[in-house]
Amino acid sequence: MDWGNLFVIAVGAILINNFVLMRFLGICPYIGVSKSLSSAIGMGMAVIFVMTIASLFSWIVYVYLLDPATNFWGVDLTFLRTISFILVIAGLVQFVEMVIQKLAPSLYQALGIYLPLITTNCAVLGVAVLNIDENYSLVESLVNGIAAGIGFTLALVLMAGIRERLDLADVPKALQGVPIAFIMAGLMAIAFLGFSGLSVG
Amino acid sequence: MDPSLIGAIASIGGLGLLLGGGLAYASRVFYVKVDPRIEEVDEALPGANCGACGQAGCRQMAVQVVGGELTGADCPVASSDVVARVAEIMGGVAGAAVDMVAIVRCQGSPDKCPDRFEYSGFQTCTGGDKIGHGHKACDWGCLGFGECVAACPFDAMVMGADRLPKVMDENCTGCGKCVEACPRDIMHLIPRNAPVYLACMNINKTKKVQEVCDIGCIGCGRCANKKATPSGMVSMNKETNLPVFDYSYDDEPVVAVDVCPTDSLVDKKAGRRPIWHIDPTMCNGTGECAKICPVKKCITETDGGKYVIDPEKCISCGWCEPVCPTKAISPIQVNAIRKVG
Numbered sequence: 329m330d331w332g333n334l335f336v337i338a339v340g341a342i343l344i345n346n347f348v349l350m351r352f353l354g355i356c357p358y359i360g361v362s363k364s365l366s367s368a369i370g371m372g373m374a375v376i377f378v379m380t381i382a383s384l385f386s387w388i389v390y391v392y393l394l395d396p397a398t399n400f401w402g403v404d405l406t407f408l409r410t411i412s413f414i415l416v417i418a419g420l421v422q423f424v425e426m427v428i429q430k431l432a433p434s435l436y437q438a439l440g441i442y443l444p445l446i447t448t449n450c451a452v453l454g455v456a457v458l459n460i461d462e463n464y465s466l467v468e469s470l471v472n473g474i475a476a477g478i479g480f481t482l483a484l485v486l487m488a489g490i491r492e493r494l495d496l497a498d499v500p501k502a503l504q505g506v507p508i509a510f511i512m513a514g515l516m517a518i519a520f521l522g523f524s525g526l527s528v529g
Numbered sequence: 530m531d532p533s534l535i536g537a538i539a540s541i542g543g544l545g546l547l548l549g550g551g552l553a554y555a556s557r558v559f560y561v562k563v564d565p566r567i568e569e570v571d572e573a574l575p576g577a578n579c580g581a582c583g584q585a586g587c588r589q590m591a592v593q594v595v596g597g598e599l600t601g602a603d604c605p606v607a608s609s610d611v612v613a614r615v616a617e618i619m620g621g622v623a624g625a626a627v628d629m630v631a632i633v634r635c636q637g638s639p640d641k642c643p644d645r646f647e648y649s650g651f652q653t654c655t656g657g658d659k660i661g662h663g664h665k666a667c668d669w670g671c672l673g674f675g676e677c678v679a680a681c682p683f684d685a686m687v688m689g690a691d692r693l694p695k696v697m698d699e700n701c702t703g704c705g706k707c708v709e710a711c712p713r714d715i716m717h718l719i720p721r722n723a724p725v726y727l728a729c730m731n732i733n734k735t736k737k738v739q740e741v742c743d744i745g746c747i748g749c750g751r752c753a754n755k756k757a758t759p760s761g762m763v764s765m766n767k768e769t770n771l772p773v774f775d776y777s778y779d780d781e782p783v784v785a786v787d788v789c790p791t792d793s794l795v796d797k798k799a800g801r802r803p804i805w806h807i808d809p810t811m812c813n814g815t816g817e818c819a820k821i822c823p824v825k826k827c828i829t830e831t832d833g834g835k836y837v838i839d840p841e842k843c844i845s846c847g848w849c850e851p852v853c854p855t856k857a858i859s860p861i862q863v864n865a866i867r868k869v870g
Contacts, residue, residue, distance in 0.1 A: 363580065367585055370585070393540045394540065401535075401536045403533040405533060405536050415541070415544055423551060423555050430559035431559075433561075
């Protein structure tokens, strides 16, 4: 196993191509759930969780059902990629929600509303699609999924920390609330642009 | 037929069947019993998952409502219909057992409690409160910028022309947002059926109060006197020099309102109380009523040895009714009197 390659993928997904700040995926929860640190952490954990299982199962579905080189019937079904990924992710998240509600009520409490909210989040679909576009293996897809989730959580938690402090700051009336949050998001994206000069591997 | 078409139908159809069947099966295997009221409350709530209640979403709020931690009124988005629907699901009591309503504990309009300086800073109560104990002559008085009115989510408050906020009881849900908003603790919640409350917060006595406000409580204690409130509903707090009302008493301290020399007590049922009338055919002239009546020259003896109540002087206290040996005294509605007069 090529650990160096996996490290490159992980750093790439967390910092260099951060899902929120560089690819601009999953902006809705980024603005919507970043009002308080505790809910941001809850949301982040749920996203890491869902992205990991979404990477795993979408990779399996793509390779064994859609890709003409490897699937069972040898025909090109790659045009079904988006619809089958959404189907798989939504179904799986619903299933996982039921399982943890039964087996781990405390985890269910912690993830709360965020699990169903992110079933069809574009960042989750994005990580599944990117895995295929980059021709990742199963292990690489998993690492990319986890790392993308961590990157999302990082951006969300940083934003929540800033917004909690912004509540106490003297912000002009017209900019209070979401407008100043968007400005902050822009500034953070510019800051993360610095990581694009990072050369790994 | 095109093999890719068959493959597509088989793949997506198979996936759909697998997931659908799996979910249906899982929902049975992993079924968790939940209080059915949680589902009902969740449906009644706006469902925006905005988080304004402090919970993560509407479902979490529903769980808290059923657990008795929150009430429908804690949802700032909910209309009064939604609050009523939630209360109905919860069996009439949405968390709090007592139906509360907000009151304004100040009557110091500018003509009664003047300003001691002209304030031109931030036009908010919090701002005004920080500058030299506020611009009102009274350190406890309402500053009148209406932060409570702005905080009210139910349109139950208006700012009067006298720079004092008014609570409209029929719209007030007792949510307490105005209490949180007021920097001087002037807004307060009392039971909705409470008859009388004190509308003053000034802890000083006599002269110091009179210097700053014509309608402030001077701490004389006449309302707490056994002669005014025999039930003991009103007592004086020695530290604040203000009377305290114990609303667990089933008493209507009308006489306390009447004896207050500064009118700082507010009768919430003023104008809606019946006044009393003695039936001259049943009166036997013992005069028990005249002895107990707290108002001078209200009950007087006529030339025929009977007693009559002066409807102009009657304060609706009802003290005379139980002492009458012949049960000659009965209430007549105020509006009936108005028609006669």
